[in-house]
Amino acid sequence: MNIALLLQMAAEACPDRCALTHEGRHYTFSELFAAAQRAAHHFLAAEVKFVALMDVSSPAVPIALMGAAMSGVPYAPINYRLSEAQLTPLLDRISPAYLITGSEIVAEDRSGWVVRSSEEFMSVVSEGEISDLAWHDDPSAVAVQLFTSGTTGEPKAALLRHEHLVSYILGSVEFMGADEAEAALVSVPPYHIAGISAVMSNIYACRHIVQLPNFDPQVWLTLCAEQSVTSAFVVPTMLSRIIETLQQGAMATEALSSIKSIAYGGGKMPVPVIEHALALLPQVNFTNAYGLTETSSTITLLDPDDHRAALEQSDGPIRARLGSVGRPLPAVEIEIRDEHGAVLPPLEAGEIYVRGPQVSGEYEGRSVLDEAGWFPTRDAGYVDDEGYLFLSGRADDVIVRGGENISPGEIEDLLHQHSAISDVAAVGVPSEEWGETIALAVVTAAGQSITEDGLREHIRNHLRSSRVPELIQFVNELPYNETGKLLRREVRAWFAAEAA
Amino acid sequence: MMKPGTRLKSAVCDAEIMIIKIAESADLSCGGQLMAEAPERTEGDGDRMHGCLIGKRYVNAEETIEVLCVKSGDGSLYYEGQELMTKDTKKLPSSD
Numbered sequence: 183m184n185i186a187l188l189l190q191m192a193a194e195a196c197p198d199r200c201a202l203t204h205e206g207r208h209y210t211f212s213e214l215f216a217a218a219q220r221a222a223h224h225f226l227a228a229e230v231k232f233v234a235l236m237d238v239s240s241p242a243v244p245i246a247l248m249g250a251a252m253s254g255v256p257y258a259p260i261n262y263r264l265s266e267a268q269l270t271p272l273l274d275r276i277s278p279a280y281l282i283t284g285s286e287i288v289a290e291d292r293s294g295w296v297v298r299s300s301e302e303f304m305s306v307v308s309e310g311e312i313s314d315l316a317w318h319d320d321p322s323a324v325a326v327q328l329f330t331s332g333t334t335g336e337p338k339a340a341l342l343r344h345e346h347l348v349s350y351i352l353g354s355v356e357f358m359g360a361d362e363a364e365a366a367l368v369s370v371p372p373y374h375i376a377g378i379s380a381v382m383s384n385i386y387a388c389r390h391i392v393q394l395p396n397f398d399p400q401v402w403l404t405l406c407a408e409q410s411v412t413s414a415f416v417v418p419t420m421l422s423r424i425i426e427t428l429q430q431g432a433m434a435t436e437a438l439s440s441i442k443s444i445a446y447g448g449g450k451m452p453v454p455v456i457e458h459a460l461a462l463l464p465q466v467n468f469t470n471a472y473g474l475t476e477t478s479s480t481i482t483l484l485d486p487d488d489h490r491a492a493l494e495q496s497d498g499p500i501r502a503r504l505g506s507v508g509r510p511l512p513a514v515e516i517e518i519r520d521e522h523g524a525v526l527p528p529l530e531a532g533e534i535y536v537r538g539p540q541v542s543g544e545y546e547g548r549s550v551l552d553e554a555g556w557f558p559t560r561d562a563g564y565v566d567d568e569g570y571l572f573l574s575g576r577a578d579d580v581i582v583r584g585g586e587n588i589s590p591g592e593i594e595d596l597l598h599q600h601s602a603i604s605d606v607a608a609v610g611v612p613s614e615e616w617g618e619t620i621a622l623a624v625v626t627a628a629g630q631s632i633t634e635d636g637l638r639e640h641i642r643n644h645l646r647s648s649r650v651p652e653l654i655q656f657v658n659e660l661p662y663n664e665t666g667k668l669l670r671r672e673v674r675a676w677f678a679a680e681a682a
Numbered sequence: 683m684m685k686p687g688t689r690l691k692s693a694v695c696d697a698e699i700m701i702i703k704i705a706e707s708a709d710l711s712c713g714g715q716l717m718a719e720a721p722e723r724t725e726g727d728g729d730r731m732h733g734c735l736i737g738k739r740y741v742n743a744e745e746t747i748e749v750l751c752v753k754s755g756d757g758s759l760y761y762e763g764q765e766l767m768t769k770d771t772k773k774l775p776s777s778d
Contacts, residue, residue, distance in 0.1 A: 183686055183687035183702075184687070187700065187752060191736060191737065191753075194736060194752075194753055195736050195737070319687050319688070319689065321687040345686070345687075353771075354774050354777065355776075356771070357737025357738075358737055366776070366778075376778065382778075383778040384778065415778050445775070445778065447777070467775060469776070469777055471778075479777075479778065480777040480778070483774065483775065483777055486775060512771075512772055
């Protein structure tokens with residue numbers, strides 16, 4: 183069991199089909215497979231511990247991923263936007279590596295390393311004899327090591343073994359399920375789990391991948407039109423920028439005439455954004471996917487029928503599912519537990535636990551799975567009566583005010599619906615009286631205004647009085663990482679600075 | 683016993699499979715001949731040549747064995763004498 187099998191099968195079944203388009207150049211499945219085999223020989227000859235890639239998306243991404251898999255060397259994609267201070271400790275953890283990068287930060291004097299630009303790498307793997315190679319077929323070998331985004335602390339190195347990734351793909355993707363005219367636009371960065379799963383899923387479906395290295399809504403829409411894109415995955419911030427661009431009339435919705443489906447995930451989608459998207463693009467099938475690095479990507483799906491059923495209602499539990507991440511994949515189980523580990527019934531919020539063959543739950547040699555194989559996600563949420571999962575934020579983000587657990591999502595969801603507010607974050611800050619108290623950072627919508635008292639009044643009228651924030655700051659924007667995750671620790675730091 | 687991840691080839695056609703779910707016995711055949719990692723090519727049994735298709739997952743009635751066909755062939759797959767059938771999988775919307 184080796185993820186390279188996914189590419190081998192695609193190359194066997196559709197050798198001449200277009201697998202990848204990057205900056206106008208096309209690659210067939212057999213070309214990708216041949217390049218990955220050559221890459222595997224280079225990786226073996228380099229005698230390294232890791233194959234690392236620190237660059238934007240390019241054909242080097244699937245080739246390095248699959249070549250590393252064939253050679254039995256773990257693949258470790260790294261965020262190319264990190265500063266030197268952030269990067270050095272990560273590089274120390276994967277030393278020595280065969281590193282593909284355009285960055286000049288990496289010191290040449292690292293002993294045992296091979297450093298190549300994406301262009302150099304592509305030129306060595308594009309031509310030459312292909313000698314036989316006996317693949318490593320150990321299902322429990324590490325295929326991918328991903329540094330998690332570290333929004334709450336030091337990045338952790340999550341390990342994904344071949345068996346986890348292959349289980350995910352075989353369980354969720356139909357082999358050669360795509361016809362020749364289909365094309366998927368991939369704009370998530372290669373160091374994100376969604377970037378890895380996009381490569382594997384589309385290859386196994388034999389679907390043409392169109393790569394967009396740096397997301398920009400206008401370029402995204404232009405590529406959709408030019409390449410007759412039929413499906414795409416976006417993070418919530420990307421979707422809201424695409425919708426804005428369409429609403430401002432900067433691009434016509436006709437640019438999206440070929441697109442049949444859009445999947446979104448990677449962060450919490452504000453309900454108004456998906457409502458706008460559904461209204462603007464009624465012909466598009468929307469799917470909400472929830473997953474984590476440690477679970478090999480998607481574990482729950484809110485499918486297109488769920489979206490349509492929700493839209494048909496003006497309120498009630500089915501309408502509320504627009505704010506849900508859907509139900510588990512067939513091989514995945516979900517449980518909600520309280521802080522003592524007891525399983526909670528529907529509609530009661532607690533920590534989300536997940537189990538299934540795609541769930542790794544392992545960091546650099548340390549598994550956090552419990553004895554029965556359950557992974558504590560550290561995400562908080564609840565399920566409704568029919569098993570639809572609702573997220574209420576990270577378990578670590580829960581504000582404990584005077585012994586009462588308050589989910590920031592509850593306050594944020596309310597305020598996202600307010601026309602005067604374009605973005606909002608609720609965080610807990612230390613308080614002598616309450617232990618923790620609620621602080622609110624608010625971005626006012628263009629041309630609108632609201633006062634601190636107006637905000638407090640609105641919250642008091644709709645939620646309990648314990649949800650009314652003590653501290654409020656009006657800011658120009660909130661801090662997000664590049665995949666759209668809100669950086670709450672930075673928001674907390676604003677209030678800490680104010681208190682000091 | 684064959685572990686998940688083990689790859690076997692047909693002795694009678696181009697078919698190749700990968701074991702997904704652990705097989706208690708090694709009695710896996712294609713076109714009437716035992717499959718192996720590097721089998722010697724031989725004649726197939728004409729009654730056992732209904733073909734197998736790349737990308738399909740095959741199981742027995744009890745689902746105690748599951749294999750993935752990774753290369754199509756003319757022979758059909760048998761486990762302990764019982765013909766394997768394709769496993770129906772729920773079609774999911776693309777989420778990547």
